[in-house]
Amino acid sequence: MPEIRAIVTDIEGTTSSISFVKDVLFPYARKRLPAFVETHADRPEVQHWLHEAAKEANYIEASRKEVIDLLLRWIDEDRKFTALKALQGMIWQEGYEAGDYRAHVYPEVAAQLRAWRAKGLHLYVYSSGSVPAQKLFFGHSESGDLTTLFAGYFDTETGPKREQDSYEKIAGAIGEQPQHLLFLSDIVEELDAARAAGFQTGWLLRPPQAIPTEPRHPAYADFDAITL
Ligand SMILES: CSCCC(=O)C(=O)COP(=O)(O)O
Numbered sequence: 001m002p003e004i005r006a007i008v009t010d011i012e013g014t015t016s017s018i019s020f021v022k023d024v025l026f027p028y029a030r031k032r033l034p035a036f037v038e039t040h041a042d043r044p045e046v047q048h049w050l051h052e053a054a055k056e057a058n059y060i061e062a063s064r065k066e067v068i069d070l071l072l073r074w075i076d077e078d079r080k081f082t083a084l085k086a087l088q089g090m091i092w093q094e095g096y097e098a099g100d101y102r103a104h105v106y107p108e109v110a111a112q113l114r115a116w117r118a119k120g121l122h123l124y125v126y127s128s129g130s131v132p133a134q135k136l137f138f139g140h141s142e143s144g145d146l147t148t149l150f151a152g153y154f155d156t157e158t159g160p161k162r163e164q165d166s167y168e169k170i171a172g173a174i175g176e177q178p179q180h181l182l183f184l185s186d187i188v189e190e191l192d193a194a195r196a197a198g199f200q201t202g203w204l205l206r207p208p209q210a211i212p213t214e215p216r217h218p219a220y221a222d223f224d225a226i227t228l
């Protein structure tokens with residue numbers, strides 16, 4: 001196999017538990033979203049993402065209440081729209097800064113990221129969470145501030161995670177041939193798209209998930225199992 005020079009990792013289900021995102025972050029944003037929008041609607045970046053959300057849903061001249069209801073529905077449906085993710089990230093910032101929670105990372109993750117860095121690998125994040133939300137996440141993790149380990153961050157402004165083109169753009173932005181890049185994720189469709197773009201892939205199947213006898217991608221129960 002070609003030498004791995006950089007690793008691009010997903011967050012939810014890969015570095016971190018699905019339950020932290022679904023049971024802590026999403027309800028936190030859901031509860032505060034209506035008041036957040038009402039309070040911050042005059043901020044240009046909030047206005048921008050409210051407009052983008054309405055555009056995504058083909059809402060013509062929607063009221064603020066209609067857009068808020070749309071965003072709440074998207075949270076309930078775990079939709080990965082860029083506008084929702086950007087607004088969620090702004091709301092989560094208050095929670096991190098108030099110390100309401102710290103981001104979950106699996107126990108072996110920080111040490112393994114450091115070990116890969118020590119070997120000279122460059123580390124990147126690609127998540128549906130917005131880039132500011134990713135920086136907050138790794139800046140306030142249960143394993144401390146991990147942001148210094150990462151050379152860059154990608155979100156759905158680069159493109160959807162299940163599309164080959166997104167990974168081609170990421171490889172171009174990193175400046176490496178895709179065969180030297182390893183993408184780690186818990187979602188097989190994301191791995192398929194990365195492989196189609198030429199990436200090497202690693203499928204995180206965290207316990208209690210079982211590793212199939214013939215997995216579609218090299219499969220690992222945790223980061224320690226990934227030997228480079
Ligand atoms: C960046 S923290 C919140 C993550 C998030 O909102 C999300 O939807 C997780 O998606 P991922 O692509 O990391 O599986």
Ligand SMILES: [Mg+2]
Pocket residue numbers: 010011012013014185186187
């Ligand atoms: Mg994931």
